[in-house]
Amino acid sequence: MSRIAIGIDMGGTWIKSGIVDGDGAVYGARRTRTPQSGAEDVLAAIRSEVEALESVVRPQDRLVGVGVATPGMVDDRGYLNGAAVNIAGWEELDIAAGLRRRLSFPFVVLNDANAAALGELEFGAAKPRPGENQLDEERSVALINVGTGIGCGIVLGGRPHAGHRGIAGELGHLVVRPHGRLCRCGNRGCIEAYASATGIVESARELASEYAESRSEVARRVASENQGQADPALDPEILFRLAGEGDPLAERVRSEACWALAAGVAALGTTVGPPTVVFTGGVMGSAATIMPTIRDFLRELVLPHVHRSVALACASLGSDAGLLGSGAAGLRLGA
Ligand SMILES: [Zn+2]
Known part of the structure; x- marks a missing residue:
């Protein structure tokens, strides 16, 4: 059986x-x-x-x-x-x-x-490699889901970690920018306010006026939105693609999202210490292009040993x- x-x-x-x-x-x-x-x-x-x-x-x-x-x-x-x-x-x-x-x-x-x-x-994606799986620490993982919100799951020593009264994993509402943008939770500067799908588009709208004089397709689209002509609507996928093509505003938006996500990885790496942080969710269709940037920012946020020891991976399921x-x-x- x-x-x-x-x-x-x-x-x-x-x-x-x-x-x-x-x-x-x-x-x-x-x-x-x-x-x-x-x-x-x-x-x-x-x-x-x-x-x-x-x-x-x-x-x-x-x-x-x-x-x-x-x-x-x-x-x-x-x-x-x-x-x-x-x-x-x-x-x-x-x-x-x-x-x-x-x-x-x-x-x-x-x-x-x-x-x-x-x-x-x-x-x-976080399955231990052959020869691993002997130690509890190798059966740990943190997962960050980047979609309309930011979700986070944690497994420690093979066991899902709910925390006292279920409070563990509310990573999306970790404040990484004091006095920053208002989040739907009521606080300011949460990871979710910068790195969720809505947060990413919000960054583009907020910063567009600084790029009005530059040759930014994103700034042009925000301006047309403001005039009530929402020709192709902005979404994270378009923004990340334009960032890859060198659009200065899109690059800035992507960078802000990556910084917020790196701060989340830093918190997880430093407190939980998993071998792998897995990224998943709607926004992560662009994962291959943002993962290296998150890794670079992470270097500025944690000890070198932490940076070397935590792998970032794209979800596979x-x-x-x-x-x-x-x-x-x-x-x-x-x-
Ligand atoms: Zn929040």
Whole structure:
């Protein structure tokens, strides 16, 4: 019999699920819309997904557990502190208690970024090389998700690290520029305000007037936006491409984003000390072009030994990382 687990990856729009084996293969993958009608309906949807998958488990496989990845500050007991902003009613909730009443299998609840980090560690870009994996430190990883916001997952010694009351990994709201740009969290100068997709475009708009006299395509586009003619809208991908072509404003914007991300890596490298920091997310389509810059800035922010010892890598599992990681967490329940 092969041991398998059900992985559930909850997002604001979809609940994705599937059956995950010890090699990171998935079968029976499904998705269903995330109910926006309250926590009870979300819990019921998770139960339905588990039941649907249970019915397709192959006879040669043995289901050992269920891993549930959720957005938000969830602690090791499966309690969600605060709110997960994209799911209505998913707030200050004992998720574990709700699932205990509904599931007949061992289960574990973990933060979605921690699940993605665990997925990359078990099956993806942070998988220890042959000959490694002997020491706990080699089974550690930090993952930075750069999208509309900045998410962060941490695994220490093979274990997802939620921190006290789920507070670990809120890297996007680490202030790296005192008195800087206002962030959606209410503080100023957070990493997210400079390096998220929205932050990157915001930098271009904010700095455009300084480049009005230069031959900057980005400055020209901001000016046309300001006149109400949003010809090709600005997004990080366009900005990074123009930076590669030497547009001075785009280069500055890219540099500001990289500096903020490097400050995040510095915080992780210095406090957590993982062998690898993995980058993922929508903005990281341009990862190959920004990774060297992040590495260069990192040199100015940490001790030389830290700089040498922390590798930066691009995620390899894409949007499957959370599902695979929640499955990996479920598999351990049967260890
Ligand atoms: Zn913030």
